[in-house]
Amino acid sequence: MPKIEEKKLPVLVVDLGGTKIITAIISPLGEIIARNYQPTLASEGLQLVIERLISGIDHLLRQNNLSPSQLSAISIAAAGIIDIKKGIITEAPNLPGWRNIPLRSIVEERYKIPTFLINDADAAALGEHRFGAGRGLNNLILLTLGTGVGGGIIINGKLYLGSTGSAAEIGHTIVEVNGPKCRCGNIGCLETLASGTAIAEEAVSRIRQGSKSSLSEIMKGKIEDITAEKVYLAAKNGDSLALEVITRAAYYLGIASVNLVNIFNPEMIIIGGSVAEMGDLLLEPVRQMVRERAFPLLAQAVRIVPAQLGNDAGIFGAAIFALEH
Amino acid sequence: MPKIEEKKLPVLVVDLGGTKIITAIISPLGEIIARNYQPTLASEGLQLVIERLISGIDHLLRQNNLSPSQLSAISIAAAGIIDIKKGIITEAPNLPGWRNIPLRSIVEERYKIPTFLINDADAAALGEHRFGAGRGLNNLILLTLGTGVGGGIIINGKLYLGSTGSAAEIGHTIVEVNGPKCRCGNIGCLETLASGTAIAEEAVSRIRQGSKSSLSEIMKGKIEDITAEKVYLAAKNGDSLALEVITRAAYYLGIASVNLVNIFNPEMIIIGGSVAEMGDLLLEPVRQMVRERAFPLLAQAVRIVPAQLGNDAGIFGAAIFALEH
Numbered sequence: 001m002p003k004i005e006e007k008k009l010p011v012l013v014v015d016l017g018g019t020k021i022i023t024a025i026i027s028p029l030g031e032i033i034a035r036n037y038q039p040t041l042a043s044e045g046l047q048l049v050i051e052r053l054i055s056g057i058d059h060l061l062r063q064n065n066l067s068p069s070q071l072s073a074i075s076i077a078a079a080g081i082i083d084i085k086k087g088i089i090t091e092a093p094n095l096p097g098w099r100n101i102p103l104r105s106i107v108e109e110r111y112k113i114p115t116f117l118i119n120d121a122d123a124a125a126l127g128e129h130r131f132g133a134g135r136g137l138n139n140l141i142l143l144t145l146g147t148g149v150g151g152g153i154i155i156n157g158k159l160y161l162g163s164t165g166s167a168a169e170i171g172h173t174i175v176e177v178n179g180p181k182c183r184c185g186n187i188g189c190l191e192t193l194a195s196g197t198a199i200a201e202e203a204v205s206r207i208r209q210g211s212k213s214s215l216s217e218i219m220k221g222k223i224e225d226i227t228a229e230k231v232y233l234a235a236k237n238g239d240s241l242a243l244e245v246i247t248r249a250a251y252y253l254g255i256a257s258v259n260l261v262n263i264f265n266p267e268m269i270i271i272g273g274s275v276a277e278m279g280d281l282l283l284e285p286v287r288q289m290v291r292e293r294a295f296p297l298l299a300q301a302v303r304i305v306p307a308q309l310g311n312d313a314g315i316f317g318a319a320i321f322a323l324e325h
Numbered sequence: 326m327p328k329i330e331e332k333k334l335p336v337l338v339v340d341l342g343g344t345k346i347i348t349a350i351i352s353p354l355g356e357i358i359a360r361n362y363q364p365t366l367a368s369e370g371l372q373l374v375i376e377r378l379i380s381g382i383d384h385l386l387r388q389n390n391l392s393p394s395q396l397s398a399i400s401i402a403a404a405g406i407i408d409i410k411k412g413i414i415t416e417a418p419n420l421p422g423w424r425n426i427p428l429r430s431i432v433e434e435r436y437k438i439p440t441f442l443i444n445d446a447d448a449a450a451l452g453e454h455r456f457g458a459g460r461g462l463n464n465l466i467l468l469t470l471g472t473g474v475g476g477g478i479i480i481n482g483k484l485y486l487g488s489t490g491s492a493a494e495i496g497h498t499i500v501e502v503n504g505p506k507c508r509c510g511n512i513g514c515l516e517t518l519a520s521g522t523a524i525a526e527e528a529v530s531r532i533r534q535g536s537k538s539s540l541s542e543i544m545k546g547k548i549e550d551i552t553a554e555k556v557y558l559a560a561k562n563g564d565s566l567a568l569e570v571i572t573r574a575a576y577y578l579g580i581a582s583v584n585l586v587n588i589f590n591p592e593m594i595i596i597g598g599s600v601a602e603m604g605d606l607l608l609e610p611v612r613q614m615v616r617e618r619a620f621p622l623l624a625q626a627v628r629i630v631p632a633q634l635g636n637d638a639g640i641f642g643a644a645i646f647a648l649e650h
Contacts, residue, residue, distance in 0.1 A: 081620045090622045139488055151588075155480055162590025163464055163626045172620065173584040177501055186583065186618040258511065259498040263476075263588070265487025293511045295406045295497065297415045301488045 009072035011322045012060065014053060015120055015314040016078040018042055018094030018147030021049075022311060023056040025064060026319040028072070030131070032312070034064050046097040054110065068111040075116040075322035076103060077123035077314045079148060084165020087117045093172075093183035093191070094148045116322045118161075120144075122168060123317030124272055124307070125152020126159050131316055132308035133270045140268040141260050142307070143170060145253075145275035149191040152317075153264070159321070171195070175255045193252035196228035196275045203231045203245045213241035232278045249275075250282050254289030261294040261302050272307030279306060334397035336647045337385065339378060340445055340639040341403040343367055343419030343472030346374075347636060348381040350389060351644040353397070355456070357637070359389050371422040379435065393436040400441040400647035401428060402448035402639045404473060409490020412442045418497075418508035418516070419473045441647045443486075445469075447493060448642030449597055449632070450477020451484050456641055457633035458595045465593040466585050467632070468495060470578075470600035474516040477642075478589070484646070496520070500580045518577035521553035521600045528556045528570045538566035557603045574600075575607050579614030586619040586627050597632030604631060 008028040015022040017040060024035040038056050040049060057074070061067065068074075080092030087104025089095075108115035125134075125142040134140045134154065142152040149171025153160040161167055171191040172184050179188025180198075192198055203226050207213055215226055215234050234242035257269055271283060287304050294302075307313060333353040340347040342365060349360040363381050365374060382399070386392065393399075405417030412429025414420075433440035450459075450467040459465045463482055469475040474496025478485040486492055496516040497509050504513025505523075517523055528551050532538055540551055540559050559567035582594055596608060612629050619627075632638060 081622055083622055091620065153588075155485065160480065162623070163592045164590055164622055166620065166623050167588065167590035169587040169590075169620060169623070172587045174580050174618075175499070175502070177580060184620065255499050255502060259584070262494040262497045263478075263492065265489055265492035265494075267488045293499075295416065295491065295494060295509065297406055297408055297489055298487070298491050298494070 008323060009070060010066075011319040012057060012071050012074045013315045013318040013322075014057065014074070014076045015123070015311070015318065016040070016049075016053060016076060016095075017120060018079050021053055021056055022315055023060045024315045025060060025066070025071075026315065028323070030316070030319075032315070034060055035315070036060055040095070042095045046095075046101065049095065050103075050106065054107075057107075057111070068113050071113055073114040073116060073322040074107055074111060075118070075318040076107065077118055077120040077318040078103065079120045079150065081166050081169065082117055082119050084118065084161060087115070089117070090166075091184075114322070116318070116325060118318065118321050119150065119152075119166070119168070120314050121150025122152045122159055122161065123315075123321060124150070124313035125154055125168070125270075125317065126320050127309055127313035127315070127317035128270050128272065128307055129154045129157075130320055132313055133305050134268050137267045139264060139266045140270060141170070141264055141266050142270040142272060143253075143256070144273035144307075145194060145271065146196050146273035148197070149189075149195045150273070170256065170260070173256060173259070175252045190252060190256045194249040194256070194275070196273070199228040199231050199245055199249050199275065200226050202248065203242065206241055206245065211241050214239045215242060228275050229277070232281070235281060246278065246281060247285065250285040251289070253282065254286045257286050257290050257304065258293045261290055261298050265298050266302055269302060269304045270307050271304065272310075272313060276306050333648060334395060335391075336644040337382060337396050337399045338640045338643040338647075339382065339399070339401045340448070340636070340643065341365065341374075341378060341401060341420075342445060343404050346378055346381055347640055348385045349640045350385060350391070350396075351640065353648070355641070355644075357640070359385055360640070361385055365420070367420045371420075371426065374420065375428070375431065379432075382432075382436070393438050396438055398439040398441060398647040399432055399436060400443070400643040401432065402443055402445040402643040403428065404445045404475065406491050406494065407442055407444050409443065409486060412440070414442070415491075416509075439647070441643070441650060443643065443646055444475065444477075444491070444493070445639050446475025447477045447484055447486065448640075448646060449475070449638035450479055450493070450595075450642065451645050452634055452638035452640070452642035453595050453597065453632055454479045454482075455645055457638060458630050459593050462592045464589060464591045465595060466495070466589055466591050467595040467597060468578075468581070469598035469632075470519060470596065471521050471598035473522070474514075474520045475598070495581065495585070498581060498584070500577045515577060515581045519574040519581070519600070521598070524553040524556050524570055524574050524600065525551050527573065528567065531566055531570065536566050539564045540567060553600050554602070557606070560606065571603065571606060572610065575610040576614070578607065579611045582611050582615050582629065583618045586615055586623050590623050591627055594627060594629045595632050596629065597635075597638060601631050
C-alpha cells in the first residue's frame with residue numbers, strides 16, 4: 001500500500017468528473033478505506049449534481065460510522081477551470097451550467113472541516129507521480145482522455161498550478177486551426193479530436209455519412225449510442241472505419257505530444273483516462289510521431305506510457321494535495 | 326544599473342544567434358563593460374563560425390586588457406538545441422551544419438576557465454525576468470521572434486530547463502498541421518509562420534504570385550531582399566499586402582499564445598526579438614485572440630508585453646546563468 005503520511009486522520013476525497021462522481025475515504029497510510037461511485041448525470045444541471053455530491057459524502061460517512069471531525073480534510077478533484085485561491089469552479093466544459101460555483105465553501109460550510117478543491121487531472125498527475133507510472137521523476141506531463149481531455153504538469157517533483165491554479169489545460173490547446181468548435185469556446189482543441197466523446201462522435205458522423213462499419217450491426221441501429229470503447233472493440237476486431245477513427249485521434253494526440261515534448265522536454269508523458277485503455281493501438285502512433293517530429297535529443301529523453309492507477313489516480317492525488325497543504 | 330553580484334570577477338558572454346554574434350564583458354555589478362557585434366554568416370558553415378566566435382572573444386579580451394584568468398566564467402547563449410549536461414549543441418535549425426558540437430569544451434579547453442552553454446532564448450528569459458519586463462514575477466514565458474522563434478520558461482522564479490536542458494522550444498510547436506516544412510524536420514512549426522524569416526518569405530511569395538505591393542517599388546525589383554522590417558515599414562505606410570502578411574503572423578502567434586496561456590496559466594508572455602519591434606501591430610491581435618479563445622480566468626491573469634532589454638536580454642541572462650551556477 002502506498003504510504004501517504006502517518007499520525008493524521010483520514011481524508012475524504014471526491015472526484016467529480018463529467019461522467020461519474022467517485023467518493024472515497026483514504027487513510028493517512030494511503031489505504032482506500034471505502035469508495036462509492038455515482039453517475040454525474042451532468043445534464044440534469046448544477047443543483048442536482050451538487051446534491052448528489054453531498055449525499056455521496058453523507059452516505060460514505062454514515063456507512064463508515066465517521067463524523068466529519070474524524071477526518072483531516074475533504075478534498076475535491078473536479079473537471080473544471082478552478083480558481084484555486086477562491087475555491088471556485090469558474091467554468092467546466094463538461095459540466096453544463098457550472099459557472100463561478102464556490103464549491104469549496106459550499107462543502108466547507110456544511111462539514112466544518114478544511115476543504116480543498118483542485119482540478120481532477122492535476123490530482124491525477126499528483127497521484128501518478130507519487131504512486132503510479134511517474135514515481136521518482138522530476139518532470140512529467142499527464143493527459144487524461146475521457147469525456148474531455150485533462151492535463152496535469154509535474155515540474156521539479158511538484159504539481160505546477162500556474163498563477164491562478166488553472167494551468168495544464170492541455171485538452172484546450174489548439175491542434176487543428178480549422179478544427180471543430182469546442183465546448184470551451186475555442187476552436188480545434190485537442191479535446192474535440194482525441195477525447196472519448198470526440199472518438200465516439202467521429203464514428204457516428206462517419207457512419208451517418210454512409211461509411212460502412214461493423215458498428216452499425218453491433219449497435220443494432222442505435223448509432224448514437226456508440227462509445228469510444230465500442231469503437232475500440234470494433235477496431236480490435238478489424239473494423240477499418242473504427243481503426244481510422246482511432247488513428248485520427250492518435251494523430252492529434254501525437255501533434256499535442258510533439259508540442260509537449262518540445263515545450264517541456266519532460267521525462268515522461270502519461271496517458272490516462274478511459275481512452276487510454278486502448279493501449280498501444282493509441283500510443284504507438286503517438287510515440288512514432290514524437291520520434292519523427294520532436295527534436296531527437298528530447299524525443300529520446302521522454303517515455304510515453306499508460307497511466308497505472310486508473311480511476312484511483314484522482315482520488316489519491318486529491319488526498320495527497322490535502323495532506324501536503 | 327542592475328546589480329548581479331558583488332565580489333566576483335566579470336563574466337565574458339557570447340550570444341550566438343542565426344544572424345549575429347554578440348560578445349560582451351559584464352561586470353559582477355551587472356554593467357556592460359564592453360560589447361562587440363559580428364555577423365554570424367552561418368551559411369559559411371560551422372568551422373568559420375566557431376573561428377569567428379573565438380576571435381571575437383580574443384579581440385574583446387585584448388581590447389580590455391584582460392586575460393581569461395581575470396574572468397569568473399565564459400557563458401555562451403546559442404540558438405540551438407543544447408544538451409546542457411554535456412555542453413553540446415545537438416542541432417541548430419538556424420546554424421547549418423551544427424550537429425553535436427561540443428562548443429562548451431572547445432571554449433573551455435582554449436581559455437581554461439569555467440564555461441557555460443545554454444540556449445539563447447532561455448538566456449533572454451532569464452535576462453528579462455531579472456532585469457526586464459518580467460521582474461518579480463513567478464511564472465512567465467518569453468518568445469523571441471527573429472531569424473527563428475525561440476522560447477524561454479520561468480517557473481517559480483527559476484529558468485525551467487527540462488530533463489536534458491532543452492525545454493521551451495516553443496518555436497517548434499505545431500500551430501498549423503498542414504503548414505510549411507520547418508528546418509527542424511517538423512511541419513507547421515510556429516517558426517515557419519511567425520519568425521522574421523517567415524514574414525519576409527511570405528511577402529516575397531505573395532508578390533511573386535502577382536500580389537501588388539509598394540514593396541516591389543521600395544525594393545527596386547530585388548524582391549528576394551525583403552526583410553520583416555521592410556514589411557513592417559510598408560504596413561505602417563498602409564500597404565495592404567504587408568499588413569495581411571503581418572496579420573497572418575500575428576494569427577499564428579495568437580494560436581501559440583492561447584496554447585501557452587491554457588498550458589501555463591502564466592502571469593506574463595514577453596515577446597522579444599527583432600519582429601517584436603512591430604509593437605502593437607503584432608501584439609494587439611494576439612491579445613485579442615487570447616481574450617477570445619483562452620479560458621477567461623487565465624486570459625485575465627496574463628499580460629502580453631514586448632521585451633524591454635532588446636539584444637541585452639541574452640547577454641545579461643548568460644551572465645546571470647554563469648554567476649548563479
